[in-house]
Amino acid sequence: MFPELNDLLNASPDRAEPGKLTLLCDAETDGSFLVHHFLSFYLKADCKVCFVALVQSFSHYNIVGQKLGVSLTTARERGQLVFLEGLRSAVDVFFRAEGEAHPLHFLREAKAASLQPLYEFVREALEPVDQREAAWKRPVLLVDDLSVLLSLGVGAVAVLDFVHYCRACVCCRLQGNIVALVHDSGDAEDEESDVLLNGLSHQSHLVLRAEGLATGFCRDVHGQLRVLWRTPSPPAQRGRSLTFQYKIQDKSVSFFAKGMSPAVL
Amino acid sequence: MAAEGTSGPGAWSPGSVAAAASKHNVTSFQRRGPRASGTESGGCRLVSIAGTRPSVRNGQLLVSTGLPALDQLLGGGLAVGTVLLIEEDKYNTYSPLLFKYFLAEGIVAGHTSLVASAKEDPADILQGLPAPLLDDNCKKELREDVHNDETSEFNSKMKIAWRYQLLPKMEAGPVSSSKFGHYYDASKKIPRELIEASKWHGFFLPEKISSTLNEEPCSLTPGYIKLLQFIQKIIYEEGFDGSNPQKKQKNILRIAIQSLGSPLWGDDVCCTKNCDNSHSLTKFLFVLRGLLRTSLSACLITVPTHLIQNKAIIARITNLSDTVIHLESFIGSNRETNPLYKDYHGLIHIRQIPRLNNLMYDVSDVKDLAFKLKRKLFIIE
Numbered sequence: 001m002f003p004e005l006n007d008l009l010n011a012s013p014d015r016a017e018p019g020k021l022t023l024l025c026d027a028e029t030d031g032s033f034l035v036h037h038f039l040s041f042y043l044k045a046d047c048k049v050c051f052v053a054l055v056q057s058f059s060h061y062n063i064v065g066q067k068l069g070v071s072l073t074t075a076r077e078r079g080q081l082v083f084l085e086g087l088r089s090a091v092d093v094f095f096r097a098e099g100e101a102h103p104l105h106f107l108r109e110a111k112a113a114s115l116q117p118l119y120e121f122v123r124e125a126l127e128p129v130d131q132r133e134a135a136w137k138r139p140v141l142l143v144d145d146l147s148v149l150l151s152l153g154v155g156a157v158a159v160l161d162f163v164h165y166c167r168a169c170v171c172c173r174l175q176g177n178i179v180a181l182v183h184d185s186g187d188a189e190d191e192e193s194d195v196l197l198n199g200l201s202h203q204s205h206l207v208l209r210a211e212g213l214a215t216g217f218c219r220d221v222h223g224q225l226r227v228l229w230r231t232p233s234p235p236a237q238r239g240r241s242l243t244f245q246y247k248i249q250d251k252s253v254s255f256f257a258k259g260m261s262p263a264v265l
Numbered sequence: 266m267a268a269e270g271t272s273g274p275g276a277w278s279p280g281s282v283a284a285a286a287s288k289h290n291v292t293s294f295q296r297r298g299p300r301a302s303g304t305e306s307g308g309c310r311l312v313s314i315a316g317t318r319p320s321v322r323n324g325q326l327l328v329s330t331g332l333p334a335l336d337q338l339l340g341g342g343l344a345v346g347t348v349l350l351i352e353e354d355k356y357n358t359y360s361p362l363l364f365k366y367f368l369a370e371g372i373v374a375g376h377t378s379l380v381a382s383a384k385e386d387p388a389d390i391l392q393g394l395p396a397p398l399l400d401d402n403c404k405k406e407l408r409e410d411v412h413n414d415e416t417s418e419f420n421s422k423m424k425i426a427w428r429y430q431l432l433p434k435m436e437a438g439p440v441s442s443s444k445f446g447h448y449y450d451a452s453k454k455i456p457r458e459l460i461e462a463s464k465w466h467g468f469f470l471p472e473k474i475s476s477t478l479n480e481e482p483c484s485l486t487p488g489y490i491k492l493l494q495f496i497q498k499i500i501y502e503e504g505f506d507g508s509n510p511q512k513k514q515k516n517i518l519r520i521a522i523q524s525l526g527s528p529l530w531g532d533d534v535c536c537t538k539n540c541d542n543s544h545s546l547t548k549f550l551f552v553l554r555g556l557l558r559t560s561l562s563a564c565l566i567t568v569p570t571h572l573i574q575n576k577a578i579i580a581r582i583t584n585l586s587d588t589v590i591h592l593e594s595f596i597g598s599n600r601e602t603n604p605l606y607k608d609y610h611g612l613i614h615i616r617q618i619p620r621l622n623n624l625m626y627d628v629s630d631v632k633d634l635a636f637k638l639k640r641k642l643f644i645i646e
Contacts, residue, residue, distance in 0.1 A: 030620065032620065056621075057346075057558045057559075060621060063323075086555075087551075087554055087555035087558045087559070088555060088558070088559055089555075090551060090552050090555040091497075091552065091555040091556055091559060094493070094552050094555075095493075095494070095497050107548065107551075107552070147581075147584065148551070148584070148585070150581070151544065151547035151548075151551065151581040151584070151585060152544060152547065152548055152551060153544035153547075153548060183580075183584060185577060185580045186580075187576075189575075189576050189577055190576075190577030190580060190581070191577070192577075193577070
């Protein structure tokens with residue numbers, strides 16, 4: 001959790017707003033620091049988190065999480081965190097034929113039609129089973145990242161359906177939040193990725209877009225973050241938008257207004 | 266890849282690197298001893314595998330790519346469990362060199378190698394590896410070589426772009442005899458005894474692909490499925506993923522795959538813009554990375570991306586691999602006559618470096634890098 005980002009977003013772990021879809025988008029740079037931020041934010045806010053991690057292994061998130069002040073292993077043991085480690089499960093699915101209901105079963109199919117097993121997994125993870133679960137506040141689904149699903153043969157429409165189902169379940173019924181990371185391919189002419197990105201940005205309440213600097217590489221400013229607040233329904237005329245530049249340090253990220261990097265001043 | 270107590274074949278802990286307290290980062294190092302899957306690894310905290318060293322940045326275990334200059338650019342070496350993707354240059358002159366250096370390093374360091382190729386027999390590839398330069402007599406010749414270059418350059422001080430003179434020169438020659446990273450003589454072949462002493466597995470596609478598959482179709486070309494099954498079998502049988510706890514000596518498996526994605530593997534991603542199996546290569550990379558993350562191995566893949574016509578796939582492949590380097594040679598391009606580049610053979614672009622266990626990777630100061638190939642050295646500046 002980066003305190004500066006919390007101030008910018010006007011959010012704090014005590015009052016997390018319910019029913020929001022936050023879209024993290026990165027173009028030409030790596031936006032995974034935002035994923036770490038939201039993961040530690042929601043864990044500190046005592047929410048029940050279901051993390052679908054398709055890109056890195058559990059220990060990676062754990063080590064970075066420790067730098068940010070949360071321990072994923074304890075959260076997992078306590079039941080606060082349900083972690084789906086995509087890489088490890090992919091090996092299981094691929095080599096030892098697991099049953100139909102495995103969340104990553106689409107890896108074995110030639111044309112993955114739907115992500116229903118994955119949705120069922122999320123639903124089971126986040127639904128309160130019995131009264132004991134009332135200790136956690138609202139449920140949160142975190143996905144890192146959705147563009148990998150496109151690379152694995154799932155169509156953009158199937159991914160959008162999956163997000164829609166999750167929104168209906170998590171945001172509306174369970175009053176929780178969803179945070180998802182999508183890569184913007186820029187000029188790489190990836191139509192499916194564009195469809196996915198456009199579809200999701202119309203549905204989301206908050207869009208955080210990490211971009212590289214227009215002028216190229218700089219050692220002191222790692223990129224630019226654009227924050228866009230929206231109201232999807234009814235679609236308002238214009239959302240509020242702010243732009244910041246950031247520099248990633250060892251344990252946190254510092255944000256500053258454009259051109260106001262401490263290295264320049 | 267830290268270890269976990271609960272789940273099955275746990276990943277490996279890089280051991281207590283308290284001894285390697287570095288000037289960059291003093292905080293995240295002191296790892297507590299008893300955190301681990303002490304069940305499998307038998308309480309061996311300090312993982313000292315030959316030919317590896319822990320990273321000073323994030324405690325990852327690193328192996329050398331065979332080129333000390335490249336190791337320096339990648340932040341010390343290639344992390345175990347990651348994929349190094351090399352985008353081949355147009356005429357495929359220099360990327361086989363990096364491929365061979367990687368394998369030669371594996372043989373010299375005593376790692377197990379797995380060579381996969383669709384066009385050359387792995388045994389032939391191994392015969393053609395460059396010989397390692399061992400310290401005694403070769404060091405003298407190299408020092409002369411480097412010295413000649415330096416004297417001629419010292420005399421020409423820069424007048425206009427004098428700021429560049431302050432930039433650090435990258436090291437060109439062998440500095441010290443270390444067990445991590447060796448130099449190779451491209452003109453001599455590796456001695457046969459070394460190859461025979463080392464353990465290697467070969468995967469030559471035309472031999473393996475004989476029968477039709479009787480499994481369900483899963484949109485991976487048969488060549489890729491066979492390769493994945495072969496790799497998984499080796500990892501499992503030789504215990505690289507910790508499934509055989511009786512193994513006394515832990516070792517690293519180096520996987521080197523040549524020209525993945527080329528039509529020789531049966532994949533038509535290079536041939537047409539809208540191909541049927543467009544997800545074959547990306548799925549392969551995903552499952553391969555899953556295999557690597559759960560075992561002690563490192564992988565180098567060369568891909569002829571200049572042949573892939575669908576740019577979206579190149580972007581997806583880049584996102585799915587950990588480190589991506591692009592070689593651009595000057596042969597046949599108009600840069601050959603450019604006086605700026607007259608000493609060099611090509612450019613190296615580092616497209617992606619992974620951020621493992623960290624929010625950020627080590628950013629090197631210099632971004633424009635060119636390489637030149639000498640008889641005994643591959644220099645990157």
